[in-house]
Amino acid sequence: MLQADKVSLNYQHKPVLQDLSVSIARRQITAIVGPNGSGKSTLLKLLGGLSKPSEGAVSLEQKPLYKWRPKALAKKLALLGQSPLAPSGMLVRQLVGHGRFPYLGLFNTLSHIDQHAITWALRKTQLEHLQNQPLEYLSGGERQRAWLAMALAQQSEILLLDEPTTYLDLGHQFQLLDLLKQLQIHEQKTIVMVLHDINQASQFSDRIIALKNGEIVADGTPQQVVTEQIIKQLFNIDVSVVPQRYGKTTKPLCLPIDSHNQITPNSAVPLRSAAI
Amino acid sequence: MNQSFATHTPLSTKAWPFYVLMMVLTALLISLFIAALCMGSVPLSLNEVWQSLKATAILTSESDILWQLRLPRSVLAMVVGVHFALAGLILQAVIRNPLADPSILGVNGGASLAIVLCLLAVDYVQLHLLKLSDAHFDFVWLPTIALLGGVLATGLVLKLSWRQQLQPNQLALNGVAIGAVLNALVMWAILAWGGNRTETSLIWLAGSLYGRDFSQLYLLLPWTFVGVVGCFLLLRHLAILQLDSEAAQTLGLNVKRWRLVSLFIAVALAASATAVTGPLGFVGLIVPHFAKALLARFGLGASLPHLMIMCILSGAALTLAADIASRTLISPLEIPTGTLTTLMGIPILLLLIRRQS
Numbered sequence: 144m145l146q147a148d149k150v151s152l153n154y155q156h157k158p159v160l161q162d163l164s165v166s167i168a169r170r171q172i173t174a175i176v177g178p179n180g181s182g183k184s185t186l187l188k189l190l191g192g193l194s195k196p197s198e199g200a201v202s203l204e205q206k207p208l209y210k211w212r213p214k215a216l217a218k219k220l221a222l223l224g225q226s227p228l229a230p231s232g233m234l235v236r237q238l239v240g241h242g243r244f245p246y247l248g249l250f251n252t253l254s255h256i257d258q259h260a261i262t263w264a265l266r267k268t269q270l271e272h273l274q275n276q277p278l279e280y281l282s283g284g285e286r287q288r289a290w291l292a293m294a295l296a297q298q299s300e301i302l303l304l305d306e307p308t309t310y311l312d313l314g315h316q317f318q319l320l321d322l323l324k325q326l327q328i329h330e331q332k333t334i335v336m337v338l339h340d341i342n343q344a345s346q347f348s349d350r351i352i353a354l355k356n357g358e359i360v361a362d363g364t365p366q367q368v369v370t371e372q373i374i375k376q377l378f379n380i381d382v383s384v385v386p387q388r389y390g391k392t393t394k395p396l397c398l399p400i401d402s403h404n405q406i407t408p409n410s411a412v413p414l415r416s417a418a419i
Numbered sequence: 420m421n422q423s424f425a426t427h428t429p430l431s432t433k434a435w436p437f438y439v440l441m442m443v444l445t446a447l448l449i450s451l452f453i454a455a456l457c458m459g460s461v462p463l464s465l466n467e468v469w470q471s472l473k474a475t476a477i478l479t480s481e482s483d484i485l486w487q488l489r490l491p492r493s494v495l496a497m498v499v500g501v502h503f504a505l506a507g508l509i510l511q512a513v514i515r516n517p518l519a520d521p522s523i524l525g526v527n528g529g530a531s532l533a534i535v536l537c538l539l540a541v542d543y544v545q546l547h548l549l550k551l552s553d554a555h556f557d558f559v560w561l562p563t564i565a566l567l568g569g570v571l572a573t574g575l576v577l578k579l580s581w582r583q584q585l586q587p588n589q590l591a592l593n594g595v596a597i598g599a600v601l602n603a604l605v606m607w608a609i610l611a612w613g614g615n616r617t618e619t620s621l622i623w624l625a626g627s628l629y630g631r632d633f634s635q636l637y638l639l640l641p642w643t644f645v646g647v648v649g650c651f652l653l654l655r656h657l658a659i660l661q662l663d664s665e666a667a668q669t670l671g672l673n674v675k676r677w678r679l680v681s682l683f684i685a686v687a688l689a690a691s692a693t694a695v696t697g698p699l700g701f702v703g704l705i706v707p708h709f710a711k712a713l714l715a716r717f718g719l720g721a722s723l724p725h726l727m728i729m730c731i732l733s734g735a736a737l738t739l740a741a742d743i744a745s746r747t748l749i750s751p752l753e754i755p756t757g758t759l760t761t762l763m764g765i766p767i768l769l770l771l772i773r774r775q776s
């Protein structure tokens with residue numbers, strides 16, 4: 144339903160994305176992976192309508208994004224940037240409340256439904272106890288969750304998230320990804336996220352898009368994308384890929400090969416997870 | 420997900436500290452206003468003030484002082500304070516910089532240059548071209564001219580920043596640059612051709628309420644209405660504009676449009692006030708910070724509706740207090756009110772900031 148059709152984008156004549164087409168499927172979790180500067184954030188912003196492609200078009204439900212009224216689009220699609228900024232003194236709950244902006248007219252204030260959505264978002268991100276704290280008193284991870292809560296409060300069908308796990312500790316990383324999974328299953332959300340950890344992408348997404356130098360290197364299920372050749376092509380490192388069971392499903396797990404000691408980790412006892 | 424915080428903590432937006440704060444400030448403002456009517460080179464008692472206010476016709480010298488001088492001047496001081504404070508609040512939100520104030524868009528520079536050039540041109544035409552012995556100038560026109568100058572200068576700043584989507588940094592840089600050029604031109608014009616207008620120009624530049632009456636107040640009130648109502652309607656958009664522009668855009672805000680609308684309201688407030696009193700230094704910069712610090716001390720978040728009310732009350736109070744001081748400290752002489760707003764405002768601000776951290 145969200146579609147980029149042969150889009151290219153240049154920053155000051157420097158091509159960042161070239162002739163790229165993706166179609167995001169409804170109710171799927173799609174992960175975008177790739178090295179730094181490969182154009183992941185740029186692609187996400189294009190999909191979210193934050194920037195216009197130099198060529199090609201992005202459309203949602205067959206209608207080009209620029210034809211959507213901004214507020215109508217914001218009800219369909221929420222985007223959480225890589226490093227958003229808020230003014231000092233803003234409370235967590237106020238920030239999350241801004242997620243309701245697309246639902247408000249010029250004159251009305253937050254209704255019961257809005258408050259409900261805000262509280263729900265705060266609860267899902269485990270921030271209820273911090274809701275009356277100014278944002279600047281929060282830790283990096285808590286702040287990141289506050290911004291996620293704002294995006295959740297938008298209650299849009301599509302969530303576009305740029306590195307949502309960056310500042311989070313391991314526990315919160317998994318809780319967040321688990322929350323996204325729940326939202327996908329129980330609330331029929333469509334999620335597109337940029338992730339750096341290939342194994343998290345593999346474990347939690349239905350589809351992985353691998354970018355390098357603004358071009359799609361691979362696009363498919365984790366099994367299709369997380370292979371030794373593609374990882375080598377993307378990040379120029381040697382890995383060994385082993386199957387790993389997560390509950391009922393089996394997903395590829397990739398482990399870097401230590402070239403000095405030539406130890407290939409055993410799949411049964413993974414010594415190190417590859418945080419790429 | 421871990422549901423350990425699922426127990427619903429009710430939102431404690433304690434309303435009463437804010438209302439208490441509001442009452443205290445209102446009481447302060449009313450006392451200041453009464454003081455402003457009583458105090459001056461001719462002290463009036465409360466009773467005299469009351470009698471004069473009740474009188475329908477101006478009969479006594481007391482009622483003359485009150486109706487012709489103190490009442491319009493004090494009301495004007497408060498209104499102008501509100502103008503600068505709200506303009507500062509809006510600009511700090513839109514420009515996303517705590518140091519933003521009306522001068523950052525070239526309002527002061529434009530208004531000053533227009534005034535000075537106008538004074539000089541009228542003198543020149545009358546003395547040299549018409550060969551009149553004594554130059555005459557109708558001061559009623561000054562506010563309109565200043566407004567025009569302020570709006571033109573801001574227009575230029577906006578024009579220069581237009582291609583960059585009115586980005587805050589661009590606005591601030593262009594504004595500071597244009598402002599510096601305009602101020603340099605003002606000084607040059609005064610020094611080179613000031614002649615017998617040097618004093619008038621300098622007094623206006625220092626920001627003063629001397630000799631202002633109801634006609635200036637009437638000139639200002641339509642802008643007050645536009646500004647206050649506009650600001651109030653704008654609060655939610657301003658709150659979103661405070662976030663960075665990408666976040667604002669993803670929330671469905673047309674960022675460029677609302678930046679422009681907000682800037683227009685801020686400029687209307689600042690330029691019209693500057694037109695009447697000259698630039699009152701730092702009111703627009705200090706009052707929003709003062710309001711924020713006050714709210715923070717009472718454990719309240721910086722919600723914009725609260726901030727707006729605080730700005731209105733404390734902006735009016737600060738300017739009125741400065742004006743009382745300007746009339747009374749070295750009475751019968753006057754210190755320009757603009758000088759005093761700066762001298763009073765900065766220490767208050769520094770104190771609050773120190774306390775806060």
Ligand SMILES: Nc1ncnc2c1ncn2[C@@H]1O[C@H](COP(=O)(O)OP(=O)(O)OP(=O)(O)O)[C@@H](O)[C@H]1O
Nearest residue numbers: 154155159177178179180181182183184185186225
């Ligand atoms: N506003 C901009 N102006 C100019 N060039 C830009 C701009 N934003 C991004 N670029 C360039 O576009 C390329 C892709 O940037 P992008 O932010 O999409 O990378 P990314 O894949 O998200 O990287 P990272 O993993 O570091 O977040 C980079 O080479 C970057 O230098």
Ligand SMILES: [Mg+2]
Nearest residue numbers: 183184185225
């Ligand atoms: Mg990025």
